[in-house]
Amino acid sequence: MKAFVIDSYKGPIHAAEVPTPTVGPRDIYVKVVAASVNPLDQLVRSGEFKQLLKYPMPVILGHDVSGVVTDIGTEVTDFAIGDEIYARPRDLRIGTFAEYIAIHQDDAAHKPKTLSFEEAAAVPLVALAAWQMLVDRAHIKPGQKVLVHAGAGGLGSTVIQLAKHLGAHVATTAGSASTELVTSLGADVVIDYRTTDFADMLSGYDLAIDAVGGDNLMKTLTVLAPGGLALGVTGPPDARFATQLGAPAPFKLILSLLSRKVRSAAKKRGVRYSFFFMQASGEHLRTLAELYDAGHLRPVIDTTFPFDKTVEALAYVESGKTKAGKVVITQN
Incomplete structure (x- = not known):
């Protein structure tokens, strides 16, 4: 599958063909519809936490995702094929700048019904x-x-x-x-x-x-x-x-x-x-989904980029061009 990776800390992010993820017994396999860019992507890329978070190289970047479940592990109880989800995968299992990702079911929640995939992808990390x-x-x-x-x-x-x-x-x-x-x-x-x-x-x-x-x-x-x-x-x-x-x-x-x-x-x-360093939590995302659906919270999106322009999306954020809210990458 196609993904955007770094081969070493401080190295450039680039497109690559990588193996499809392995689905563990408690994982959901998700077709990525949208992802969003966070400053944390640059911190991981620069090796800011490399002594504490030891990512094997090459690593796919990306901490936010919305998408559709296309397969489930043998022990998954909370999701079914076809479910629309959003998530911030746990550390060492990031990788949302890709066509597919396997996510532990405890890190995901059903997407807020009132939000589009693009809006939902802007939410998980900052809302958590x-x-x-x-x-x-x-x-x-x-x-x-x-x-x-x-x-x-x-x-x-x-x-x-x-x-x-x-x-x-x-x-x-x-x-x-x-x-x-x-x-x-x-x-x-x-x-x-x-x-x-x-x-x-x-x-x-x-x-x-x-x-x-x-x-x-x-x-x-x-x-x-x-x-x-x-x-x-x-x-x-x-x-x-x-x-x-x-x-x-x-x-x-x-x-x-x-x-x-x-x-x-x-x-x-x-x-x-x-x-402060946030933690992945599907439980919190379920509570937050209710707040978004009730209109108490709303996403703020600066701009969107197509998946093929992921490198440009990260460069846009790193250059400080963002005026308000999040930058979202879509695969529609």
């Missing part, structure tokens, strides 16, 4: 991340205050919507061209990051989600209320990340040292910092 940040990690309650940077992006636009559904007050940073979009998604406060310092405008936030890193992350700590939590999406990683991936003890120490500066700064302010 938003749910796990807001519900599982921060336990956001009505009336609490949430700051999310880059609100027009795929993750930010989803966090805004889910946080509002949970009853939170939401602030976001975005360019002036995106003000109307993020306001329509539910943002209560929109700060133009090009002209205004968010740290001068905000205070007392219970949760802040940072996908920028560096000085922006350190400044984000200053707007948190005592006991507030900052979640870093781009790093620095911490010992919890090593635990999540089941890494050996030495990696926990290494990652703890990498995040020591920001954790120390957080402690001095009486707040908390943690690196």
